Amino acid sequence: MKRILLLGAGRSAASLIKYLCDKAATENWRIRIGDIAVSHLQPLMDVVTCVDLINFDVHNDRQREEEVRQADLVISLLPAAFHIHVAQECLKQNKNLITASYVTPAFKTLHEEAQEKGLTIMMESGLDPGIDHMSAMALIQRIQAAGGKLTSFKSFTGGLVAPESDTNPWQYKFTWNPRNVVLAGQSTAKYIKNGEYKYIPYHQLFRRTDDFFVEGYGHFEGYANRDSLSYREPYGLDGIPTMLRGTLRRPGYCAAWDVFVKLGLTDDSYTLEGSEKMTHRSYVEAFLPPATSEGQSITERLAAYVAIPADGAVMQKLVWLGLFEETPIEMTGATPAQVLEKILKAKWALAPGDKDMIVMQHLFEYEQDGELREITATLVATGDDKTHTAMAKTVGLPVGILAKLLLQGQITNKGVVIPIHPELYRPVLEELKQFGIDFIEKERVL
Numbered sequence: 097m098k099r100i101l102l103l104g105a106g107r108s109a110a111s112l113i114k115y116l117c118d119k120a121a122t123e124n125w126r127i128r129i130g131d132i133a134v135s136h137l138q139p140l141m142d143v144v145t146c147v148d149l150i151n152f153d154v155h156n157d158r159q160r161e162e163e164v165r166q167a168d169l170v171i172s173l174l175p176a177a178f179h180i181h182v183a184q185e186c187l188k189q190n191k192n193l194i195t196a197s198y199v200t201p202a203f204k205t206l207h208e209e210a211q212e213k214g215l216t217i218m219m220e221s222g223l224d225p226g227i228d229h230m231s232a233m234a235l236i237q238r239i240q241a242a243g244g245k246l247t248s249f250k251s252f253t254g255g256l257v258a259p260e261s262d263t264n265p266w267q268y269k270f271t272w273n274p275r276n277v278v279l280a281g282q283s284t285a286k287y288i289k290n291g292e293y294k295y296i297p298y299h300q301l302f303r304r305t306d307d308f309f310v311e312g313y314g315h316f317e318g319y320a321n322r323d324s325l326s327y328r329e330p331y332g333l334d335g336i337p338t339m340l341r342g343t344l345r346r347p348g349y350c351a352a353w354d355v356f357v358k359l360g361l362t363d364d365s366y367t368l369e370g371s372e373k374m375t376h377r378s379y380v381e382a383f384l385p386p387a388t389s390e391g392q393s394i395t396e397r398l399a400a401y402v403a404i405p406a407d408g409a410v411m412q413k414l415v416w417l418g419l420f421e422e423t424p425i426e427m428t429g430a431t432p433a434q435v436l437e438k439i440l441k442a443k444w445a446l447a448p449g450d451k452d453m454i455v456m457q458h459l460f461e462y463e464q465d466g467e468l469r470e471i472t473a474t475l476v477a478t479g480d481d482k483t484h485t486a487m488a489k490t491v492g493l494p495v496g497i498l499a500k501l502l503l504q505g506q507i508t509n510k511g512v513v514i515p516i517h518p519e520l521y522r523p524v525l526e527e528l529k530q531f532g533i534d535f536i537e538k539e540r541v542l
Contacts, residue, residue, distance in 0.1 A: 098125050099168045101128050105134055110488045110492065113129065113147075120144075130149075130163060169192050171495060194498055195221070204512065208511070228253055233516045251457070252457050253343065253344060254345060255487050257446075258450075269446050290338055296320055302319055304320070305318060324341040324342075355398075359383045368432060372426065377419070417440070419439065453476065467541050468541070477490055
Protein backbone atom coordinates (compact mmCIF):
# COMPACT_ATOMS: atom_id res chain seq x y z
CA MET A 97 0.00 0.00 0.00
CA LYS A 98 1.20 3.50 -0.89
CA ARG A 99 0.62 6.26 1.63
CA ILE A 100 -0.13 9.80 0.45
CA LEU A 101 0.20 12.72 2.85
CA LEU A 102 -1.84 15.72 1.68
CA LEU A 103 -1.09 18.89 3.62
CA GLY A 104 -3.60 21.67 3.09
CA ALA A 105 -7.35 21.22 2.76
CA GLY A 106 -8.50 24.67 1.71
CA ARG A 107 -10.50 26.00 -1.24
CA SER A 108 -8.40 24.31 -3.92
CA ALA A 109 -8.23 20.85 -2.34
CA ALA A 110 -11.76 19.48 -2.89
CA SER A 111 -11.32 18.08 -6.38
CA LEU A 112 -7.87 16.71 -5.58
CA ILE A 113 -9.27 14.88 -2.55
CA LYS A 114 -12.09 13.42 -4.64
CA TYR A 115 -9.64 12.31 -7.34
CA LEU A 116 -7.37 10.60 -4.81
CA CYS A 117 -10.32 8.89 -3.12
CA ASP A 118 -11.73 7.70 -6.45
CA LYS A 119 -8.37 6.14 -7.36
CA ALA A 120 -7.46 4.81 -3.91
CA ALA A 121 -8.98 1.33 -4.25
CA THR A 122 -7.54 0.48 -7.65
CA GLU A 123 -4.17 2.08 -6.92
CA ASN A 124 -3.97 0.70 -3.36
CA TRP A 125 -3.52 4.08 -1.69
CA ARG A 126 -4.06 5.27 1.88
CA ILE A 127 -4.59 9.03 2.14
CA ARG A 128 -3.79 11.15 5.18
CA ILE A 129 -5.06 14.75 5.09
CA GLY A 130 -3.68 17.36 7.47
CA ASP A 131 -4.45 21.03 7.97
CA ILE A 132 -4.78 23.51 10.79
CA ALA A 133 -8.47 22.56 10.80
CA VAL A 134 -10.09 19.59 9.05
CA SER A 135 -13.55 19.55 10.63
CA HIS A 136 -15.12 20.65 7.32
CA LEU A 137 -13.94 17.34 5.83
CA GLN A 138 -15.61 15.19 8.48
CA PRO A 139 -18.58 14.29 6.20
CA LEU A 140 -16.01 12.66 3.90
CA MET A 141 -15.38 10.03 6.56
CA ASP A 142 -18.95 8.80 6.21
CA VAL A 143 -18.45 7.76 2.59
CA VAL A 144 -14.80 6.67 2.32
CA THR A 145 -12.60 4.33 4.33
CA CYS A 146 -9.23 5.16 2.81
CA VAL A 147 -8.75 8.57 4.44
CA ASP A 148 -7.42 9.72 7.80
CA LEU A 149 -7.86 13.31 8.97
CA ILE A 150 -5.43 15.06 11.30
CA ASN A 151 -5.01 18.56 12.67
CA PHE A 152 -1.61 19.58 11.38
CA ASP A 153 0.70 22.43 12.39
CA VAL A 154 3.46 22.93 9.85
CA HIS A 155 5.53 24.71 12.52
CA ASN A 156 5.47 21.66 14.82
CA ASP A 157 8.81 20.09 13.96
CA ARG A 158 8.09 16.78 15.63
CA GLN A 159 4.69 16.36 13.97
CA ARG A 160 6.03 17.40 10.57
CA GLU A 161 8.88 14.89 10.86
CA GLU A 162 6.59 12.04 11.96
CA GLU A 163 3.94 12.62 9.26
CA VAL A 164 6.45 12.90 6.42
CA ARG A 165 8.27 9.79 7.67
CA GLN A 166 5.13 7.66 7.27
CA ALA A 167 4.38 8.87 3.71
CA ASP A 168 5.44 7.52 0.34
CA LEU A 169 4.46 10.80 -1.33
CA VAL A 170 3.78 14.24 0.12
CA ILE A 171 1.46 16.75 -1.58
CA SER A 172 1.44 20.29 -0.21
CA LEU A 173 -1.45 22.66 -0.84
CA LEU A 174 -0.52 24.74 2.19
CA PRO A 175 0.03 28.50 1.78
CA ALA A 176 3.04 28.96 -0.48
CA ALA A 177 5.32 30.27 2.29
CA PHE A 178 5.12 26.93 4.11
CA HIS A 179 6.11 24.66 1.21
CA ILE A 180 9.82 25.13 1.87
CA HIS A 181 9.51 23.68 5.39
CA VAL A 182 7.76 20.63 3.98
CA ALA A 183 10.31 20.30 1.16
CA GLN A 184 13.26 20.41 3.55
CA GLU A 185 11.65 17.65 5.63
CA CYS A 186 11.05 15.58 2.50
CA LEU A 187 14.70 15.89 1.53
CA LYS A 188 15.81 14.77 4.99
CA GLN A 189 13.63 11.69 4.77
CA ASN A 190 14.02 10.91 1.05
CA LYS A 191 10.38 11.54 0.12
CA ASN A 192 8.98 12.87 -3.15
CA LEU A 193 6.92 16.08 -3.05
CA ILE A 194 4.32 17.74 -5.29
CA THR A 195 3.08 21.33 -4.95
CA ALA A 196 1.09 23.67 -7.18
CA SER A 197 3.11 26.77 -6.31
CA TYR A 198 5.91 28.68 -8.02
CA VAL A 199 9.54 27.63 -7.83
CA THR A 200 11.12 30.21 -5.53
CA PRO A 201 14.84 30.97 -5.10
CA ALA A 202 14.75 28.91 -1.89
CA PHE A 203 13.51 25.88 -3.83
CA LYS A 204 16.16 26.29 -6.50
CA THR A 205 18.80 25.70 -3.81
CA LEU A 206 17.26 22.25 -3.19
CA HIS A 207 17.55 21.08 -6.80
CA GLU A 208 21.04 19.58 -6.66
CA GLU A 209 20.45 17.69 -3.41
CA ALA A 210 17.12 16.32 -4.69
CA GLN A 211 18.85 15.12 -7.86
CA GLU A 212 21.64 13.45 -5.91
CA LYS A 213 19.09 11.63 -3.74
CA GLY A 214 17.00 10.60 -6.75
CA LEU A 215 13.97 12.58 -5.53
CA THR A 216 11.32 14.46 -7.46
CA ILE A 217 10.09 17.82 -6.19
CA MET A 218 7.33 18.54 -8.68
CA MET A 219 6.21 22.18 -8.62
CA GLU A 220 4.03 24.58 -10.65
CA SER A 221 1.64 21.69 -11.30
CA GLY A 222 -1.78 23.27 -10.74
CA LEU A 223 -3.60 25.76 -12.97
CA ASP A 224 -1.42 28.85 -13.29
CA PRO A 225 1.30 27.83 -12.88
CA GLY A 226 0.63 24.34 -14.18
CA ILE A 227 -1.91 23.77 -16.93
CA ASP A 228 -0.63 26.97 -18.53
CA HIS A 229 2.87 25.45 -18.82
CA MET A 230 1.63 22.10 -20.05
CA SER A 231 -0.74 23.40 -22.70
CA ALA A 232 1.70 26.06 -23.88
CA MET A 233 4.55 23.57 -24.25
CA ALA A 234 2.35 21.16 -26.19
CA LEU A 235 1.62 23.86 -28.77
CA ILE A 236 5.12 25.35 -28.81
CA GLN A 237 6.71 22.01 -29.51
CA ARG A 238 4.07 21.18 -32.13
CA ILE A 239 4.73 24.48 -33.95
CA GLN A 240 8.49 24.02 -33.79
CA ALA A 241 8.29 20.39 -34.95
CA ALA A 242 6.42 21.59 -38.06
CA GLY A 243 9.15 24.11 -38.84
CA GLY A 244 7.49 27.19 -37.38
CA LYS A 245 9.44 30.01 -35.71
CA LEU A 246 7.61 31.67 -32.82
CA THR A 247 7.63 35.48 -32.81
CA SER A 248 5.10 36.17 -30.06
CA PHE A 249 3.61 34.26 -27.12
CA LYS A 250 1.02 35.74 -24.77
CA SER A 251 -0.82 33.79 -22.09
CA PHE A 252 -3.54 35.06 -19.75
CA THR A 253 -5.54 33.24 -17.07
CA GLY A 254 -8.40 34.36 -14.84
CA GLY A 255 -10.31 32.80 -11.97
CA LEU A 256 -13.71 34.44 -12.48
CA VAL A 257 -17.41 33.95 -11.87
CA ALA A 258 -19.59 32.08 -14.37
CA PRO A 259 -21.95 34.30 -16.42
CA GLU A 260 -25.08 32.94 -14.69
CA SER A 261 -23.59 33.85 -11.29
CA ASP A 262 -22.26 37.26 -12.35
CA THR A 263 -24.41 39.36 -10.01
CA ASN A 264 -22.29 42.28 -8.82
CA PRO A 265 -20.83 45.37 -10.54
CA TRP A 266 -17.26 44.09 -10.14
CA GLN A 267 -18.15 40.91 -12.08
CA TYR A 268 -15.90 39.09 -9.64
CA LYS A 269 -16.19 36.78 -6.63
CA PHE A 270 -13.56 34.93 -4.61
CA THR A 271 -12.80 31.47 -5.89
CA TRP A 272 -9.36 31.11 -4.32
CA ASN A 273 -7.36 32.57 -1.43
CA PRO A 274 -8.70 36.14 -0.90
CA ARG A 275 -5.40 37.27 0.57
CA ASN A 276 -3.59 36.39 -2.63
CA VAL A 277 -6.10 38.46 -4.62
CA VAL A 278 -5.57 41.51 -2.40
CA LEU A 279 -1.79 41.25 -2.62
CA ALA A 280 -1.63 40.40 -6.34
CA GLY A 281 0.85 42.21 -8.52
CA GLN A 282 2.93 43.84 -5.79
CA SER A 283 6.22 43.36 -7.60
CA THR A 284 7.29 44.92 -10.86
CA ALA A 285 5.96 43.09 -13.92
CA LYS A 286 8.62 42.24 -16.50
CA TYR A 287 8.12 41.14 -20.09
CA ILE A 288 9.43 41.63 -23.63
CA LYS A 289 7.56 43.23 -26.54
CA ASN A 290 8.92 43.51 -30.08
CA GLY A 291 12.41 42.87 -28.77
CA GLU A 292 12.27 45.57 -26.10
CA TYR A 293 12.21 44.84 -22.37
CA LYS A 294 9.23 46.34 -20.56
CA TYR A 295 8.70 46.97 -16.84
CA ILE A 296 5.49 47.95 -15.09
CA PRO A 297 5.79 49.01 -11.43
CA TYR A 298 2.94 48.12 -9.09
CA HIS A 299 1.50 51.64 -8.98
CA GLN A 300 1.01 51.51 -12.76
CA LEU A 301 0.09 47.83 -13.19
CA PHE A 302 -3.70 48.12 -13.24
CA ARG A 303 -3.65 51.04 -15.67
CA ARG A 304 -1.88 49.14 -18.44
CA THR A 305 -4.15 46.36 -19.62
CA ASP A 306 -4.79 44.39 -22.81
CA ASP A 307 -8.24 43.60 -24.21
CA PHE A 308 -9.42 40.06 -24.99
CA PHE A 309 -12.52 38.48 -26.47
CA VAL A 310 -13.61 34.88 -25.92
CA GLU A 311 -16.38 33.69 -28.20
CA GLY A 312 -19.48 32.85 -26.16
CA TYR A 313 -18.13 34.58 -23.04
CA GLY A 314 -17.51 38.15 -24.12
CA HIS A 315 -14.83 40.67 -23.29
CA PHE A 316 -12.02 40.56 -20.75
CA GLU A 317 -9.03 42.68 -19.78
CA GLY A 318 -5.62 41.40 -18.75
CA TYR A 319 -2.80 42.82 -16.65
CA ALA A 320 0.79 41.57 -16.69
CA ASN A 321 2.07 39.01 -14.19
CA ARG A 322 5.24 39.53 -12.25
CA ASP A 323 7.99 37.92 -14.38
CA SER A 324 7.27 36.68 -17.88
CA LEU A 325 10.96 36.68 -18.79
CA SER A 326 11.98 33.81 -16.53
CA TYR A 327 10.01 31.32 -18.66
CA ARG A 328 11.79 32.00 -21.95
CA GLU A 329 14.58 29.53 -21.24
CA PRO A 330 12.40 26.68 -19.85
CA TYR A 331 10.01 27.08 -22.79
CA GLY A 332 12.89 27.09 -25.29
CA LEU A 333 12.01 30.62 -26.43
CA ASP A 334 15.20 32.52 -25.59
CA GLY A 335 15.13 34.59 -28.78
CA ILE A 336 11.40 35.32 -28.96
CA PRO A 337 10.67 39.04 -29.56
CA THR A 338 7.40 39.14 -27.55
CA MET A 339 6.48 37.15 -24.45
CA LEU A 340 3.91 38.13 -21.84
CA ARG A 341 1.99 36.24 -19.15
CA GLY A 342 -0.90 37.85 -17.33
CA THR A 343 -4.16 37.71 -15.36
CA LEU A 344 -7.68 38.11 -16.76
CA ARG A 345 -10.53 40.12 -15.27
CA ARG A 346 -13.77 41.53 -16.66
CA PRO A 347 -13.61 45.06 -18.16
CA GLY A 348 -13.64 47.80 -15.53
CA TYR A 349 -12.21 45.70 -12.71
CA CYS A 350 -8.65 46.98 -13.09
CA ALA A 351 -9.61 50.66 -13.13
CA ALA A 352 -11.51 50.18 -9.89
CA TRP A 353 -8.77 48.11 -8.26
CA ASP A 354 -6.30 50.84 -9.17
CA VAL A 355 -8.13 53.09 -6.70
CA PHE A 356 -7.15 50.74 -3.86
CA VAL A 357 -3.53 50.84 -5.03
CA LYS A 358 -3.51 54.65 -5.24
CA LEU A 359 -5.02 54.99 -1.78
CA GLY A 360 -2.63 52.47 -0.22
CA LEU A 361 -5.35 50.04 0.87
CA THR A 362 -3.44 46.99 -0.41
CA ASP A 363 -0.37 47.71 1.75
CA ASP A 364 0.44 44.79 4.05
CA SER A 365 3.67 46.17 5.52
CA TYR A 366 2.36 47.96 8.65
CA THR A 367 -0.57 47.90 11.06
CA LEU A 368 -3.21 50.59 11.47
CA GLU A 369 -3.38 52.34 14.82
CA GLY A 370 -6.83 52.00 16.34
CA SER A 371 -8.13 49.66 13.66
CA GLU A 372 -10.44 48.04 16.22
CA LYS A 373 -12.39 51.31 16.45
CA MET A 374 -12.55 51.98 12.71
CA THR A 375 -15.53 51.71 10.42
CA HIS A 376 -15.37 51.22 6.66
CA ARG A 377 -15.83 54.96 6.27
CA SER A 378 -13.15 56.00 8.76
CA TYR A 379 -10.76 53.44 7.24
CA VAL A 380 -11.08 55.13 3.84
CA GLU A 381 -11.02 58.55 5.50
CA ALA A 382 -7.65 57.75 7.07
CA PHE A 383 -6.07 57.66 3.62
CA LEU A 384 -7.66 60.84 2.22
CA PRO A 385 -6.34 64.40 2.39
CA PRO A 386 -8.51 67.09 4.06
CA ALA A 387 -11.51 68.51 2.22
CA THR A 388 -10.69 71.37 -0.14
CA SER A 389 -14.04 73.06 0.32
CA GLU A 390 -16.81 73.16 2.93
CA GLY A 391 -19.43 70.48 2.51
CA GLN A 392 -17.32 68.30 0.21
CA SER A 393 -18.48 64.69 0.59
CA ILE A 394 -16.13 61.77 1.13
CA THR A 395 -16.93 60.39 -2.32
CA GLU A 396 -16.18 63.78 -3.92
CA ARG A 397 -12.89 63.98 -2.01
CA LEU A 398 -11.88 60.47 -3.04
CA ALA A 399 -12.83 61.13 -6.66
CA ALA A 400 -10.73 64.30 -6.75
CA TYR A 401 -7.78 62.62 -5.01
CA VAL A 402 -7.53 59.61 -7.34
CA ALA A 403 -8.81 61.39 -10.45
CA ILE A 404 -11.99 59.45 -11.21
CA PRO A 405 -15.52 60.74 -12.00
CA ALA A 406 -17.55 61.14 -8.81
CA ASP A 407 -20.59 59.58 -10.51
CA GLY A 408 -18.85 57.08 -12.80
CA ALA A 409 -18.69 53.29 -12.98
CA VAL A 410 -15.62 53.04 -10.74
CA MET A 411 -17.29 54.99 -7.95
CA GLN A 412 -20.40 52.82 -8.29
CA LYS A 413 -18.24 49.76 -7.63
CA LEU A 414 -16.74 51.37 -4.52
CA VAL A 415 -20.12 52.43 -3.19
CA TRP A 416 -21.50 48.91 -3.75
CA LEU A 417 -18.74 47.52 -1.53
CA GLY A 418 -19.99 49.65 1.36
CA LEU A 419 -16.69 51.50 1.68
CA PHE A 420 -18.36 54.71 2.83
CA GLU A 421 -20.71 53.17 5.39
CA GLU A 422 -20.30 53.18 9.17
CA THR A 423 -19.86 49.41 9.32
CA PRO A 424 -17.50 48.44 12.18
CA ILE A 425 -14.26 46.78 11.09
CA GLU A 426 -13.68 44.99 14.42
CA MET A 427 -10.06 44.05 13.76
CA THR A 428 -7.18 44.73 16.15
CA GLY A 429 -3.69 45.44 14.82
CA ALA A 430 -4.74 44.93 11.20
CA THR A 431 -2.83 46.03 8.13
CA PRO A 432 -4.61 48.06 5.42
CA ALA A 433 -4.61 44.95 3.19
CA GLN A 434 -6.19 42.80 5.92
CA VAL A 435 -9.00 45.30 6.41
CA LEU A 436 -9.63 45.47 2.67
CA GLU A 437 -9.68 41.67 2.51
CA LYS A 438 -12.34 41.51 5.22
CA ILE A 439 -14.52 44.06 3.42
CA LEU A 440 -14.20 42.21 0.12
CA LYS A 441 -14.84 38.77 1.63
CA ALA A 442 -18.22 39.97 2.86
CA LYS A 443 -19.23 41.13 -0.62
CA TRP A 444 -17.41 38.78 -2.98
CA ALA A 445 -18.33 35.43 -1.46
CA LEU A 446 -19.88 32.77 -3.70
CA ALA A 447 -23.58 32.51 -2.84
CA PRO A 448 -25.44 29.18 -2.65
CA GLY A 449 -25.86 27.93 -6.20
CA ASP A 450 -23.09 30.15 -7.59
CA LYS A 451 -20.57 28.73 -10.03
CA ASP A 452 -17.11 29.99 -10.84
CA MET A 453 -15.27 29.95 -14.16
CA ILE A 454 -11.67 29.60 -15.30
CA VAL A 455 -10.63 31.28 -18.55
CA MET A 456 -7.18 30.69 -20.02
CA GLN A 457 -6.09 31.95 -23.39
CA HIS A 458 -2.79 31.46 -25.24
CA LEU A 459 -1.99 33.60 -28.28
CA PHE A 460 0.85 32.43 -30.53
CA GLU A 461 2.25 34.16 -33.60
CA TYR A 462 4.79 32.34 -35.72
CA GLU A 463 6.41 32.34 -39.14
CA GLN A 464 6.17 29.30 -41.37
CA ASP A 465 6.62 28.84 -45.10
CA GLY A 466 6.85 32.60 -45.62
CA GLU A 467 3.59 33.30 -43.80
CA LEU A 468 2.84 34.90 -40.44
CA ARG A 469 0.28 32.77 -38.63
CA GLU A 470 -1.65 32.96 -35.40
CA ILE A 471 -3.02 30.24 -33.12
CA THR A 472 -5.42 31.06 -30.29
CA ALA A 473 -5.96 28.29 -27.74
CA THR A 474 -8.74 28.90 -25.20
CA LEU A 475 -9.81 26.95 -22.14
CA VAL A 476 -13.07 27.71 -20.34
CA ALA A 477 -13.99 25.55 -17.34
CA THR A 478 -17.04 26.02 -15.12
CA GLY A 479 -17.41 24.82 -11.54
CA ASP A 480 -20.03 22.36 -10.36
CA ASP A 481 -20.84 24.13 -7.08
CA LYS A 482 -19.20 26.06 -4.21
CA THR A 483 -17.07 23.05 -3.28
CA HIS A 484 -16.05 21.54 -6.59
CA THR A 485 -15.25 24.85 -8.20
CA ALA A 486 -13.54 25.30 -11.54
CA MET A 487 -10.58 26.60 -9.55
CA ALA A 488 -10.47 23.48 -7.38
CA LYS A 489 -10.72 21.23 -10.44
CA THR A 490 -8.05 22.97 -12.50
CA VAL A 491 -5.64 23.25 -9.56
CA GLY A 492 -6.29 19.87 -7.96
CA LEU A 493 -6.77 17.48 -10.86
CA PRO A 494 -3.35 17.96 -12.54
CA VAL A 495 -1.73 17.59 -9.12
CA GLY A 496 -3.66 14.35 -8.58
CA ILE A 497 -2.75 12.97 -12.01
CA LEU A 498 0.94 13.75 -11.48
CA ALA A 499 0.74 12.09 -8.05
CA LYS A 500 -0.63 8.94 -9.68
CA LEU A 501 2.07 8.94 -12.35
CA LEU A 502 4.78 9.45 -9.73
CA LEU A 503 3.53 6.62 -7.52
CA GLN A 504 3.27 4.35 -10.57
CA GLY A 505 6.93 5.00 -11.33
CA GLN A 506 6.20 6.72 -14.63
CA ILE A 507 8.00 9.96 -13.70
CA THR A 508 11.77 9.69 -13.87
CA ASN A 509 12.63 13.42 -13.74
CA LYS A 510 14.66 14.20 -10.62
CA GLY A 511 15.35 17.41 -8.74
CA VAL A 512 13.08 20.45 -8.67
CA VAL A 513 10.90 19.91 -11.74
CA ILE A 514 8.06 21.73 -13.50
CA PRO A 515 5.80 19.90 -15.99
CA ILE A 516 7.22 21.24 -19.25
CA HIS A 517 8.47 17.91 -20.55
CA PRO A 518 6.35 15.82 -22.96
CA GLU A 519 6.46 12.74 -20.73
CA LEU A 520 4.84 14.85 -18.00
CA TYR A 521 2.37 17.08 -19.79
CA ARG A 522 1.04 14.66 -22.40
CA PRO A 523 -0.61 12.17 -20.00
CA VAL A 524 -1.90 14.99 -17.79
CA LEU A 525 -3.50 16.93 -20.64
CA GLU A 526 -5.00 13.75 -22.05
CA GLU A 527 -6.59 12.71 -18.75
CA LEU A 528 -7.86 16.23 -18.05
CA LYS A 529 -10.04 15.92 -21.15
CA GLN A 530 -12.06 13.28 -19.28
CA PHE A 531 -13.04 16.03 -16.85
CA GLY A 532 -14.00 18.54 -19.56
CA ILE A 533 -10.76 20.49 -19.22
CA ASP A 534 -9.62 21.00 -22.80
CA PHE A 535 -8.58 23.76 -25.18
CA ILE A 536 -10.32 25.01 -28.31
CA GLU A 537 -7.85 26.11 -30.97
CA LYS A 538 -8.31 28.54 -33.83
CA GLU A 539 -5.68 29.26 -36.45
CA ARG A 540 -5.46 31.93 -39.13
CA VAL A 541 -2.99 33.55 -41.49
CA LEU A 542 -2.20 37.14 -40.55
